[in-house]
Every structure is written in C-alpha cells, then in structure tokens.
Amino acid sequence: MKRPIKRLTALVLAVSFAAGIFQMTGCSRNGDGSGNVARNEEVEVQADSEWFNVSESSIDSGYDPADVDYVSSEFVGMYDGGILLRVNVSLKIPNDFDWENGNIDSYFRDELKLFDLNGQVVKSMDLGAAHDTDSYIESLEVTDGQIVASVNSWDDVTFESTYTKRVVDLDSGSLGETIDTVEISEGTDEYMEGIFVVDGYTVTKYYCWEEDGGASYRLNVVSPSGSSMDVRTTTAFPGVSIWDISNMVKTGPGKSMLITSTDDGVKYIEMDLDSGAMTEIPESDMEWLDGVNFAWGEYVDGFGYAVLDSSGITKIDFENKTIEKTFDFNNCNIDRSEIGMMNIVSISDDECVLCGDIYPEYAPYASLLSEFKIVTLTRASENPNTGKTLLTLADLSGLDSRVSRAIVDFNEQSSDYFITVDFSYSIDYMDMCYACGDGPEDYATSEKALQADLSDRLAIDLLNGEGPDIIVNGFNLIQLDNADYMTDLTDYLNETGTEGMFSNVFDAAYYNGALYQIPLGFAISGIMTDKDSVSQDQKGFTFDQYETFVDEVCNGKDPMGYGRSMFLITCMEAMNDVFIVDGEANFSCEEFEQLAQYTKDHVNEQIDIDYSVSGGMSYYDDGSSEQLAGAYNEGIVFQSFADGMGVGTPGRRTIVGIPSADGRGPQINPTVSAGISSTAASPDGCWEFISYMMSDDVQRAISVSAIPVEISAYESSAEDFITAYNDYLENGNFSASGYVVMDDTIMEPLDESLVGEFEDVILSCESARLSDPSVSIIVSEEIQAYLEGQKSLDETIDILQDRVQTVLDERG
Template sequence: MENLAVKFSAVTLVLSMMISVASCGKNPGKNVRKVSEDSPWFDANIIEFETGADKEKSINYGNNSFAGSDEKYYVVSTSGEYENLGEFDYDKQYDNNLYFVSVVDRKTNETVRVIDLKKDFSKFEHFIDTVYYSDEIITARTGMYERNYDPNTGLLLAERKRGEKTNAGNAGDEEPSFSKFYKVGDYNIELISFQMNDNRFYYNIKIKAPDGKVNTVEVKRIDKSINIPAVLAVDDTKALVPVRIKNDTEYYELDLTSGEMILSDSKDYEWMDSSAFFTAVPGPDGMMYYKASHGISRLNAKTKAIEEVFKYSWCDLNEGLISNFELIECSEDRILLCGLYDSSSTYEGQKIDKGHLIEFTRAEKNPNAGKIILELYTPRGINEITGEAISIFNENNAQCFIEISSRYDRSDYYDSYAYDDKNYDVEELARIRGSAGLSNRLAIDIMNGEGPDILMDVSSYGQLNNQNCLVDLSPYLKDLKSDKYFTNIIEGSKTEGKLYQLPVSFYIEGIMTKTKNVGSSGKGFTFDEYTKFIYDTGNGKDPIYFGQSVYFAMLFNYMKDEFIANGKVYLSNEKFAQIADFVRDNVREEGGSSNEQDPNSIPQAVYKDYCGGIGGYFAEGMSVASWGLGVTIAGLPSFDGRGPRFIPTCSVAVSAQASDIKACAEFVNVLLSDEIQTKIAMNDSFVTSREAFKKAGESAIQYYSNGGNLTNGGNGYSSSGFGREFTSEDVAFVEKIILSCSQIKTEDSDISIILIEEMPAYFLGQKDLDAVIKIAQNRIQKVLDERG
C-alpha cells in the first residue's frame, strides 16, 4: 500500500506541474496539421466473387480464408453455419455447416469455379481442418480424409485416408495439421505442422529448390511443444525461422541451399514486432509484410527496422471492415486483401453468398490534400459502423479529414497478465490502474495542445470530464427530445450539467433478477433492501463478486455526485458512512470468481456488467427464469434505490484543444444520425436514439419470432430462437428498463485508487471511519486542486 501511495503522489505531482504549464501556455489554435500534397493515397478495387453459399439463407457465422494463388488463380475457402430456424435436431446438428472453395481468375476477376466440399464427406465427417492451393492442386483436409481437387474442373482427383502414408516427410505416423507456403528468392517453401499423440507440435520445412530438388528440415523438441508462425525472407538464399516455445522465441537462420539451421542471438531480433509473424506474407522485394494495428507494415531484415507501408486511412473504404481482412499479397505499391466487405445486420440476416478481394494500388495524388487533419483516438479499435461514420464524414466534409491515431499503445498501461481465477479483484485493480495511467497521459497531452481532436470509447476515464480537457457537446446537438432520444441516457452522462462524453451505444449494468425481487423504487435497491435480497433471494450470497475495497470504490463511483462537486470533495457525511458500513458488514474481504454466479447457488440473482441488445437481454435473462420472462435489471445497492448504470460500448468526446471543434461536432452528429444509430441497433445493440431502438425492435419481432438465433445478437447463450412468439410487449419491456437507467458508468481512477488504499483500514477495524475519511479526503482534494 505504501509503495503504491508514493508512486501515486509522484505521478500527481508531475501531472500538476504539467497542467500548470499547459494552462499558462494554452494554444486554442493548436498545432494544426494538414494533409500534404505528397501524402500517400491508394485507390481501391473491390472484386466480388461467388462463395457457393445459399443467398436465401442467413448465417450464424461465416469466414473467408485465402487458400493460395498462382499466376492464373486466386483460391479462397468459405466456411460457416447457416441459421437453424426450426427446432434443434441432434441427428441433423451438422447439416447447416457450409464448406466451399472459390476459384477466381486473376485476369478477369471472374469466379470460374465453386467446389462444394461437403458433397464428398463421408457419414462421419463434419468439419474441414484446412484448405490450401499449391502446384495447381486444391487440397482439403478433414479429420478423416485428405482430398485433392482440380481447380479448372472442380473434380475430385484423389482421396487419401488420414493415417495412410504421406509425402509430408514426417518421421512418425502423425498427420499434418496444416501447411503454409512461402517463396524466398527462387525457393518454394512449405511449412508443415504436425500434432503428436500427446498434443505437442513439431514442424517440417519442405524446401523446393529452383532445380526441383526437395529438402525437408524437421524442427522438433523432444519434451516441448513448439510453434513456428512463419518463415521470413532474409535474402534470396536465406530465411529466418522464429520458433516460439511458450512465451519465448528463438530465431534460426535457415540456409536454403543446404537446409542447415543455425541459432541466432535473439538480441539481434528485438526490433521485430512478434505479432507480425502470424499475418506475414513475403513481398516481391524479399521483405515480409504484415497487418499492424491500423494498417500494414513490413519487416526490413537488412536494416533491422519496421517500416510503415499502408494505413487504412489512406483509402476511402471502411476501416472497420477492411481491418478484419486477410493480407494475401503485398508490395510498396499494391496490396491485396481477402474477406467479407459486408455490413448486413443481425436482424436483417447476415449472408455469406458473396466474398471479396480488395486490390489497393498507389495513386498519383491524394484527393484530400489541403484538408485539416482531425486525429481520432480510441483504445478499442474501429468497428465497421464507426468506420462507416468516419467514411461518411471524410467524404462530405470539404475542410477536414479524420485520421485514426496509433500513438497510444494500451499495453503500455494495462497489465494483461493480471488475473486470478479465484479473485476477480486482481483483474479489476489492474484495469483501474491502467485507466489511471492512460487517462493521465491523455489529460496531459490534451492540455498541452498535443492530444487527439476526437476521443472515442474513453467514457470510463472520468478524469477527462472537465472544461480543460473536453468540450461541452450540448450546444452542438439539436432536437434531443425524449420522443426521439433516450434523454435519460444523455442526462445521465453529464458531469455537473456538462455533456463531455456522449454515449452512441451502450450496455446496461446491474442486478438481473425477477421483477418481484426489486426494491420499493421499482428500479433498484436501498442498502437495507439489498441486504434482505442477499439473504432471502441469494441464499446468503451476493451476486456481485468483488471484495470490500473494489466493491466500495464501485459504489462510490455509482453515487459520486453526492460527494464531489465544483472541484471539492465532501466525505464527512451520513451517505458516505452508509456505503462504508454496508460494505463492512456485508461484503467479503477479497473478491471471488465471476464463475461463482451459478444459478443453482444464487437463484434468481446475477450481476451483469455487460448486457446489451433486445435478444441479448432475454438470452441473459434465461439464467434467471425460463425464456427470460419476468426478469429485469435493477440498480446496484444505494441509499436511494436508483436505477442501473449504462456502460457505453461506443462513446465520443471532443478535445477542448481540437483543431476545429465545429467540424468535430459534425462528426458527433454523424454518429447520432438516423442512419448510423439504426445500423447499430439492428445488430442487437442498445442505442441513444429511441426512434432507432423502436425501428430495430420491429425488425427484432420478425427476426426472433421466425426463429432468429439469440447467439448472434447481444451476449446471449441460446443457440436457437425464443421458443415462443416474440411481441411488441417484449420490446416495450426492454425499453422500460433502458428508461430506468440512472447514470453512466465512469470513474476517476486516481480517486478510486486512493479509496482502495485507504478504506481497508476501516473495514478491518484498524481505524475508525473519521480517521480514514480525513486521510482520504485530504488526498482526493489534493488531486483535484492540482488539476486546477
């Protein structure tokens, strides 16, 4: 505790000094950047091909995967599962699986052949393990058979039962799991993975020389499983082979002429991005190209440097869609991706009858040259609907251009390894500390005029919610009437009357239980009501699985408007004492596991921190009552029985130092437009627009009444529909729950850390409450004062 406190004080001291500098040298004009004349730009050509899937059927899930190419064809495999709109039949559970291979002509971009792989399945085959194309042969492997197909005719050429002799060169009887193909200079390389009986993996590297001779190199550890994600070109006759063993990586140089592998010093490759190995493809220049966070980069082994090749914002397509595509060919001036460029919604029925190849070629000039760059930051990445909103803005705004920021690496602040399956507090504390670090960094940069212009998905960073960091969006929003929008969501997002963070879509957090169990307010619990609820309904178990200090910080943030206002903190009051006494008397010292929420041990009570969408809501409710009937989400325990909180799944804010605040506000309004709000809602998500919610609700009635899959939307668990007619009353019931939401879930992580450090002294009887309050209040007030 003492070390953390010292570290915290040092951080706040540095922060306060930087804030003072920022406030004295504030530059409303900011350092405005513009798209230069020589900024890269790529033209895009979308090649649509037939996948073979039934265009009349919707899918539960689907995927395109690149199988290989040569000078004549691109070959792509398509897999997925059609929706089951009838009663579940165990004997026919695999009938809806789909497996096709498409052969696309490189010159004409036409689909010349589609092969239905299922037609050759035996009675006991249900899944495809891998599909690849090499030496003018398409190979498809299941768990039982390996089959070869002619790409020109689609005819089955050969069939081999797995376990029979292969030409993969393995020393034992193991079957190859998958193959990857590379070209280094004039050498063709096949990387073949094998899984042994004890589930350990080893690899063969099959090298085909220019003269046709084949040499096979086995890479195997006697007692350890290994993973070789890729083979990387060093020069025309030498390749780099990274061998991963658990969390460590060894690097070997492979001489392609002799097959000799020599262990290299791993320090020579510390410059590499290890994530590159999993998506790397060789370029014509011998370098390896790979998908980075916001585009494509390459590994230059000669200069030992990572070089940016392409950013998704260097084209006019939807970043949220193309970022999910597979990289299949790449050079400095040409890029080819494979995937599904489709944004059909859950309620409409998602289809997979069309697949897409996208060819990017470098343009002579950038059509956006001269526009002001608006930097947009999000810690979550860009999804397809946000990507569409960005595309709409960039296409229609003549003065500004939104560019995605990659300056802030979330892993620099969050400990992704902090986990204890028996104590959820460990993960939650890591999240709080990570939020404190990143929000401090953003606050400093913003107030120094160096931060992003637009910030998305940072609504949980309560420290930013002030006029020094963010713009009050209220004056820029029009027609926010209660018949068109959920105004309680907008009002519940305000800080001291200012709308710094606007929810675009959201989850609901609270206690999922039967309506009859909720307190007298009808939407939440007082502390006394919740104590009774724990013992009467929960069999003495609280469905909230946090320990005392984290639980207390959560409740404090739930009611923080009672304790912090106008830059002042007030803890010496009865309400603060109510929270402290409730936690001391009813909450365990350390957290438990979220897996403890077994309906059999805590009947009719589940804590839900992420419940979203109409279908998702009812699917979640099935853990409490049949088909989720009569189930609601109530607020956390409080002194006034207030309603549940909402957690933005997408939010937007504008920097107080933005280059063009008005233009940023125009983007905010794009996110609130009927078009974008409806598209989000149609994917079984809660949105700020009440009209979009109702419109999507009408589609949800049709979708679920006809057997729509609950797994597709929200975060539900059912693999089929409701099992009953879904009606407008169901939609109205969910709408009522949304209207009961009281406020946004946000926190000032620095303040949460102080409370988590100081309150245990009271819970454990080491200090009385007044003594703890005095210390905590002084520390919190100091933080608030230093921020100004």
Template sequence: MKKIIIGLLAGIMVLSLAACGGSTQEEKNSKEHVYKAEEVALNDIEDKNSISSFFLRGDRLYVIGYNWLENGRETYIVSQNLDGSDPVMTTISLTENQSLNYLTVDESGNFYGVMDEYFEDSSDPDNYVLQDNYYLVRLDTEGKELWRQPLQGDSQDDYYYVSWMKLLNDGRIAIMDSASRITLYDTQGQQQKSVDMKEEEGMGDAIQMADGNLLILSYSSQNNKYGLRRLDVDAGKLSQEEYFLPGLSSSYSYYPGIGYDLMLVDNYGVSGYNLGDENVTELMNFIDSDINTSYIYSLVAVSDKEFYGTINDNLTGSTMLMKFTKVDPKDVMDKKVLTLACNGLNWDVRNQIVQFNKTNQQYRIRITDYTQYNTDEDYTRGVTKLNTDIASGNVPDILILDTNLPVESYISKGLFEDLYPYIDKDEELKRDNYFQNVLTAYETNGKLYQMVPSFTIFTVVGKTADVGAEPGWTMEDLNALMATKPEGTQVFAGEIRGSVLNYSIQLAGGQFIDWKTGECKFNSDAFISLLEFLKQFPEQYDDSYYTDEYWRSYDSMWRNGEVLLNVSYMDGFSSYNYMKKGTYGEDITLIGFPSADGKGSAIMPNMDIVMSSKSKNKDGVWQFMRYFLTDDYQNTIEYGWPLSLKRIDALSEKAKKKQSYEDENGKIVEYDQTYIVGGMEMPITPMTQEEIDEVLAVVKTIDKPYSYDQNLINIISEETAPYFAGQKNAKEVADIIQSRVQIYVNENR
C-alpha cells in the first residue's frame, strides 16, 4: 500500500534515540497518547469532501459518498483492499426526490439501505401536499436493486421517518422508526416481527457493538441525563441496567470497540470505555499526535492501537480517510512540556498549538480543557475545579481566560507575568503598532498581564438624532429623552429585567466597583437610579407578547422609533455599517449604557491569554504567545477587531468595497449586502472614508475591559427582588447590596 503521510501530520518526531534531559510526568503523559496518522489512498474519489461514511468487511474497505448532479444526485460506493489495490466503484443514480441512507454491506458484498422518495407540491397554499415514502432496499454488488419493502405499513404518523437501521450478525435487518417501533426483516425483505417500544423512555440512537449486540442511547428523566442500555431486539425490551458515562454524555460519539466495549470520540481524541467503568481510558490525543482536527467521523477500530476514521482538517477544511496507529512512547521525541489550561478552547489557539508542537524543537504544549469535568448535573464543575486548582497553586504555564474566572483576583495575587518586557525586547513587535486603548484597558498599574489579540466592542447604539453625536450619557439623560417620546416607545426591544441588569453591570459596572482599590458604591444615587430604571422592565414576557405583528414589524422597530436603543456586539466595520444603514437607516452613535462616568461601552476579548509568573519555561511560553501579535496571525483576522492597526488599515480598505466572491470560473463577482424592511430589500452601500474615520475614532476611545461576575449578579438579583416586589425601597436594598458586595470584594481581592 502506498500510504500518504500528510504534511500537516509530519511533525510527530519519531526517533530511535532518546533526547537528553529528564522526563517529567507531563512529558510522559504527552507521549502516551500519540498516534501516527496516514491518509488512506482513495484514488477513485475526486472530491473527498463528498464522503459520508465507510466501514470494513473482512479485508475490504467500503467508502460511501454522494455527488450532486444537474438532474439529481448519485450515491457511490468504493470497495478496495486496505492497501488501496483492487478498487471497485459502484454508482447508484438517484432522482432529485430520492435519497439513499443507512447504507451497509453484508459479507457477500450485497448492500442494504433505506430509500426515501418524497413529493412536494406547494402550488396551492390551501392544499399543501407532502408525500414521503420509505423503503428498505437490497442492492447487488453492482448496485442493481433486487427488492424493496415499504416501511410505513399501517403507521398513522404524518411525519414518518426512519431513526436507524442495523444489519444484525444473524443477517436480519432491524429498523427503528418514528412510531417507536422496531421491525425485523430477513435477507429477502420479509417482515419477521414488529415490536412496539413506546413504553420505553427516551429511545435514541443505536450503537452496534463488536459482538453484534445493540446498545441504545436513551434519556433518563429520573437522572436527567443520557445513559446506555442493552436492547433485546426480539423481545423489544431495554435492560433495566443502565450505564452512565463520566462527564457530559452529549460530548461523545459512540462506536464499537476492540479491546473495549466502546470507542468514544470527542473534540480531543479517542477513548476506550467498558460498560460499568467509572472512567474512560484515553487512547489517542489529537494535540499530542499533531493532528489538526477536532473530530473523527465513522470510526472503525481494528484494535485499541489501530483504527480508521474520517477527519476534517481544521486549516484546509479537507476531508480525509485516515489510518491511525499507536506510536511507542519511547519513539516520541523528548521535549519540554508547556501546560495550557482553559475552560473551552478557542479554535485559533488550538490550531496554533498544533503548528507550534510540530515545528518547535524544544517545547510542546499539552492542553487541559476543564470542560471535560463538566457533568450532566453540573455544567460549571469544570470552571470550579480550574479555580480550585489555581487557588491551590497548580497554575499552568499558559491560561486562556474567560468571563467565569476571577481575573482581578488572580492579578492581585501576582499569578500572571507582565508581557510588556517581552514585547519590548521582541524585534518584530512594537507597542505603537496596536490599539493603545486596548493595551491600556488590560493594564494594571502600568503592567500588561493579559494579551488580547482581537476584540469586539460591546455597547448600546442609538440614533444620533436622539442621543447626540458624542458617546457617553447618564441615566438622567436617558430618562429625559424617554420623556419626549410617544407613549409605548420601548428603550430596548423585548428585554426582560434580568437581561438589562446584566447589561448594566457588564457595560457600566465600573462606576459601582473598583477591583483595584476595593471601593464599592452600590449605595450611591447612580445605583438607586439604575434600580428605578430597571423596575419598568418585566421579569418575564409571556407568549402573548411575541405576536405575529411583533415579528412582522421587528426589522423596522428602530427605524420608525418604536424602539430607542439596540444592545450591540460590534465586531467590525461591517456590523457598524449594517447597524447604521440597515437597522436604523440613518446616523448612529455608540452611546453606551447610561453611566455616571459616561463610560458605558466595553472591550470584549475574542481571545484572552496570560503567562504564569511561576512558569519555569517563560521563554517557551513567549515563543508560543507572541505569534498572536505578529502579522502572520493578525492578517488572518476577518471577524472581530484585530489588535494590529496595520490590519485595521487593510480591513478599512475592504469595507469601502462591495462584498464579492469568486465563481466557478475564477471570476470575482460583486454583490450588494441588503437589509429587509417590510418585505423590501434595502441595499447596504460600502462605507466611506468618513464613516470609517468616525467609527475608528469611537473604537479608539473605549478603554474599559468587559467584565462579568455571576456571583456579583447573583447578589444584586437576590437583594433587589424585595424592591421589585414592592416590599422594600431602593435605598434599603442598595445599602444591603453595598454591604454584601463589599464583603465579597474584600474576600476575593
């Protein structure tokens, strides 16, 4: 077999010599889960992205895919030896109203599947016709249909469909349908029996184990999670015994295992699992193996050290069928291991980790994503453990921050490294090349602990004719403006009290709390004014609020003045242009949320990276982190504001042109961006230089970082409830909140 070791995966350094230096536990762990990835040659398939599934039968590999044609589509099946020899292509032509699903093959090379034939006629609005017929079909080795068996039977289900189909070890075919019915057919398509499964709760997908037995993924309302139960297809019964996997059951895809009952695939690799075990066993780690993908599809295990699967390369988007083979740990090159912790991993960071690990001769990064500790019962368990680990001194070399982490507390404890000295010593990087206000926003006492390579402006937008041209206003300004508006005018569209409270703290909370000094001002007149403002919003809207008329007029609410303000996540020139020329249809101002200090907008990081001040490998950490400040990365940013002013210049030139795409002939085709109002398409014209200068002038003035503290929100929500219920006045609850928050701040600074 001519095996293709793709270039993206060639960074795994397999050596027969041991590198110098001792091996830490992290270094050992990073070697235990390394697999070599080789692309399987599929020379008869031109477009690998058309592959939908594959399976092994004996020594033959069967790959299934779909091609769209001018008048319909075709299903293809490529059968070949594992070494790529003796390929046989079978094509099955389908009309536009046909689809062939759940294809599988028996040991003799005959194919079975479910044919869906549908007819739709919407020409008469009062007599809409949708006819959907399903058939079990058998095809010979050349794809010729041998027989078909209607599947609906006497089902009265208007929306009948097939949930799954399995070819059992004894040759029978089992089909589960939308009527919660399992029907068994013999190899000639004759129905043997049908069993009703309606009494079984939460029937989901079926997993066929290596021994042929079926497991059902079922939802348990008692445990509020998904579990696995054995299925007796003849009796139509699920086992009383139920198996619950550790962590989030929804994070895995399930495949039959060899050496284990099941193989589990998640975003980080492949694990083995035996029913009843408390933990899964990690087998292959994508990052440790330098594989730039986040999932394996249609996994087929040959053993726990060898399996096949299709992947999508994160950088190229290409689909490839791969063979994965375990690498002996002693053959993996020794490197110093940098630890990176996160609570969910940014895709750009992930891609760069793979590239860094492949090219850096001295260091490699190992990830601990704490979302792995989340469970169906507690989705916050991961971030809680991350906080606990950091508080106990287990600080990773690199930490990806998010809004669930007490950043101010970490900084005050000296856990992070100042990045300015590294930037200043780097010949390629200069502070002046970046948004100065963003650097300032993330400074603490003149030191830069957080790297924010790109960001979004979180703000409140209004018509310039209403709010004026200058950003920033107070609650008194907003109340005065609302007093001039017709009765029924809304401040925000469909916002409830809790949401507006969140906005007020996220955008203007700095007027009430200063984490650097520990000062709190929740008993101030400004906070009392905020409480009085919040009282006008309902705790919830019932369904009667969202009428057909509401949705019909939604796109014009801001244009015609029914709604005054729009909470906006402005992530670039396009979103500003769309808001101005689409949503409002006239000049707008990024006014911000009302605040006593006039600062009601915030910089929301799209990525926020820090270096541990305790790291023993700071040089290696900086080698990784600096990439996100270089032109190589900044020039890839299309969505979100890049930190680089040079990249901003390029994006501003792009904003002055119509949007375009390249057609199949390589020709650039321009088109208008549009906004629909009352069924009419309104063109969104490209920006002018004056408009670009206007929005950049505002963006450069925003110097407050986004902050979200759920504990703080909880305190305010709990203590304001009596005020909104009319049981206490605003001054009383403000004093209580001041006391509680002051204690909270003192304990967490």
C-alpha cells in the first residue's frame, strides 16, 4: 500500500480534531534562510469543545513490596460485575535458602483474583494448585459468562502436547468440565506458534519450514461445535513464503482476516472459518485500512473492533469500510505512555473504561513492581482548559514515556497553555521491519531511508507553516537545523540559565552557531576500554592509532563490529562538521580520504560470518566467545559504564572516541531533545514546556534510563544504582533475586568514586552525534564502487560530492 495515503489519513484525522476544538487560523510562508518568518496565530481552547475528565484508581495485589522481586497482573476480563486478574508473583528468596534441597517453586505464585470496581478482592484461587504438574495454564478468558482456561499438557515420553479448554470454578478453586480439546501434533518441519480464538473458533497456528528455504503455516481450526480441519497456506498460495501471521481479526460471523508478512511486505488474507477457504484481499480493497496497527486491536463486545493506541480509540467497521476516531486523547489529559499496557473494559458515547498492568521505567537491580490501574474517561459538559493557548507537539520517536508524563503534568499545572500531540510525524518502524532484509546493515539502511523521508516531509510542512510547534527527538536530523524551520534557543537558554547543568552538553548541541534543538537527556557515544589500553589523556583514535588498537589490543577484532558500509557511515557522521559546512559539501578533503582508505584496507566487507561483536564480547558460530579489550556503544550511560559491558573492571575503565582524522573524543548522543518551530504561534509557551522538562522532577525521571542534563539528578541516580548493585551483590545475587553468580567471575562492590569518574567523561565531551540521513544514504551508495575496486577514490568523491551538493542546494 502506498505510504502517502497513510500520511494523508493521519493529517486528515489531525485536522478533523483541530476543527472540532478551535477555529483553524494561521499563515503559510516560504523561508529565505534568514529566519525572518511569520508566526502562526495563537489559537485558544473553546468552552464548548469536546472534553473528557480522567479519573484513576489502583488495585492492590495484596503483597508487601519489601517481600517481592516482581508482581505482574494480567487483565482476563469483566466477570460477575468485577475485574478478573491473573496475578503472578516472584517472592524474594532468603539468603540462607537451601538450593540443593529447598523447594524453589514455593516462592512463586500464580493466582486468579476477582476484584470489585473499588479494588477490593471478592474471590481468589491458586491456579498453580488447580492443574497437574505436567501441565500449565497458558491463558484465561471470559466467554459467555464463564471463565475458561487454556491448559497445555504434555507427555514426558512422546513430548506431544494437548490443549484443553476447561471451565474455571472460582468458588471451589478448581478446573471443571472440558469444553474443547486440541491435539498439538507437530510435524518434523514445523512447530506450534500460538492460538487465536475468533468468534468461538479455536485456530492453532503451526510455523512450517519449506524445502526451498521459505516458510508457510498450517492452521488447525476447531469450530464451536467441535469439528476440526487443517488448512495450509501453501494450498491457497503455492510458492508464496509467509513468514509470520501476526494477528487474526474477526470481520464478521465466521469470517476473519489474517495479517501476514511475506517477501513483498504485509498481505491481508480473508479466511472463511467454516470452509477454510483463503483469499488474498486486493491491495486496492485495503487502502481504507492503511495506517491501522492491528497489533493494538481487540474486539469489544457491544462496540465492535477497536484499535487502542496513544492517539485514542478508533472503531474499525469492516462491513461499511469506515474508520472512526471515537475517543481522541487530545480531548483529555491522559498519560499516553501507559496506553500500550491497557485494555478496553467498556466504551460508550459518554464514557470509556480502560485498565492495565502498568510497569515503571526499568531500573537495574531494583524490584520490578507493577501497578494495576483502572482509568475512566467521562464526558464533561464544559472544557476546563477554556482560554488556554493550544500548542502542538510532535515526538519523532513516537512518544517518549518521560515526555508523555511531562505533558500531563504541564497541562495540569499551566494556566496559560495546553499541549496536544500530533502523531503524523514519526517513523513507521513496521515499514522498516518489512524492508530491512537479513542483517543489521540492511536495518540501518532502511532506518536512514525512513528518517530521510520524515525529515524531508517535516521540513516542507515547517516551511509552509503547517508543522508542529514543539519538535521532540529530532536532534539527529540536522536538515531541520535551519532558521527557516527552527527557532534559535540561545536567548531562551541564556535567560533561563545553566547553573547546575552540564553546560558543555548544550555547547555541543550548537549547529552553525545556533541552538536549534536542546538536549534534555543523553547518552555517550564512544568506545569503552581499560585505561591501560590507551595513552594517558587520549581522547580518541586517529586511524593509525585505531589500527594499532584493533591489532594489538583487541586481537584483531574490531570493537565496533561493523561491516564496511556501517563503519564508514558511523565514522563519517561523527565528523559531520567537517564534511558539511554552512550548506556546502566538503568531501574533497584529507579527512574523508583517510576514512575511506582505512575502511577499504582494514574493515571487512561485511560483518564476519563466523563471529559477531556485542557488548565487549566476540561470539562465534561454534558457541564459543571471548572478551574484548574494547566495546563500542552509542548509548553509554552510567549504568553501562559501571557494569562495563564486559570490558575491564570498575575504576579502570575509560571512554574514548571512535576513529577520526583528528582523534576527537567521545560524543553526546541526545536521547531526549526538544526544539521550537520557526512558525510556532507562541514560542514563549513552547519554551515554558521545554524549561519544565529541565526541572528537577522531570530530570530525575529521565535519569532512570539516560543521563539527565541536571547534574544533581545524574549524581543522585548514579548513587542509587551503586546502592542497588551493591545490595544485590551483598545478598549473593546478581541478575535477579535467587539467581546466584555460579561461574568464577569475582564481583566487586562498586565504589562511589565511579560517579565522579563518569562525570569527568561527560564533561570531556565537546561535540554531539549528528546525522543527515539523505547525505548518509548517498555516501553509502557511491562509496561501494571505491570499496570494491571499481572506481578510484577521486572518481568516487567527485560523484558523491556532486550528488550531496545537489541535495543541499535543493533545500535552499
């Protein structure tokens, strides 16, 4: 299907929402590179615009957080007027546990609990005690007023499995009558991958390997009456490889649609569940569904098929081929980062109830405790944000969880502004998965292409005054770093001040003398190694130094672990300031010649077939591995520095830059960033939100998985990590409670001096990783002729220089 249709659909939805809340006003303009552009007019929230109040409540699992390593709750369904949850618990195992004779199973719980709508336990049962030891309950559902368990039983001799559907008697805490039985009979070239339940039909899917290297599926369909049949995709589609069936959607009585992955991308297949007949749905008939992510879809009784995602709830009517946004989350103040963990309980015109098990941001060596939430959206008679100025935010990475939470808090606290989210500007990673080919280099190429497309599209919209006000996580797209598109934030930052911040991180973010996008959280890109492996005060590697380092220190294994193309592009992007200067391409220089020559002479054409490099280790196809003296990573934070990624020992590690012509040091790699479009109606309001992202509360939230720009937030987070790490070590545990380090590795407690050591590394960074995907794609394409010996370097440079300059000139 054609991608422009998807973007148009998203844009139409966005405009439809906007027209419902306020009068659309604004002014388009063309930039001349001076930055002297007209700003759009401010738009205020109207009193009669649609609004839903949000209320939240939590269900207590009944366990003391001090006693558990993790608690997770799965929503089974609504039952007897209450909420039915499956609760899994891992209790902390005492230090003196007898691992030889003790019963480890006694520290794990698998329970079924019924809660009333106030969060109180009504009934409960021990699922673990309800079935035999040679079986387990794979899933639970509520069907026709009954709780039904799918029980997987296996034969220890034949290893064959049987699935039975049995009624759960919550009062007696036992499994009752058997409703259905499915024999899992795997052939020699297939395996059982999963089960769909659609409109009362049980469909078991078997992934099959074909002799020609392709793949297909065998589907065993059991009807509500108990009749069974096998359906093979090769019968309906001979010679077509189907690599995945990601979902099966009810489209009508006894009708379903399979969402499949093939060599040609996504294919939709209509399946009659009574006859087993399969028919590919023509692409033209599916264009109305372009942009729908069925991974987030579910059938809701009394409503129909619904897709719940971060933008809202969309109703899909297969009979009439219509898509309707029934709940737009821009019309409420909900934390969208939690939506992916929620299900729809009920929905009507005036109310929607969601629930789900919400996990906190992962913190290494800390207990993983979830919180089961019930969120109710109720229609309000008047919009409480009346009179506030609307600001539109687009997160190019989708929607970062920390940004989502900050939006909720900002909207609640601000008396002047209300932020809405535009999801039409983000990379469709599903497209990338289908186009990425077989390896990481294909994946990287696909990602660059999608980034280039997004950058071009956003630049055009910004130039015409139609883009978002706030752009989040667009730091690496330097095409946008232009006064025609973005506002220079220098004056705002100077007025706010940088006391208590890593000011060098802001300095590193300047591009062509302006601060267009400001880092709010970041990682470090570089090579981690032992201090003795590099000379004192060495910041990075020249290409000669790197050749010696790889050969003599790393035993010939490049810690970057890339093939030629990825190696050259990665190093080139780290030197972008040399090759693109004030809109002029500069590849006819000694720096690029050194990079190209080193790549040709010392980097493998592709990633080595017999080994791969990851996290400071070299892994071989024969199962062996060896530790390396260095590890490259674009996302080094304190936790990985302290852990070491398999490199060296705490207190002996350092981080240096990747090879470059001038031996430059490690770089800042922003993971959370923000900028203001040049036509934003209220740049002051936009900065008010960005400065809120720099506040202590938000910076501490960012510090869980990134380096915050606030120094005290970094230091507090690093100290918390050391405490958690040492506690695990002291208790004889490491990766999780109860799992003791069994090998000969000696784990030493971490010293608090590491906090200062890593802070010194942060302060040493003088530049940031920047990328122009369009330029990277051109260089990657043209350099191949030189690397393969088909053209001289001079000839290659002339061609890529001309192509890159043409792209830069077309941008103006």
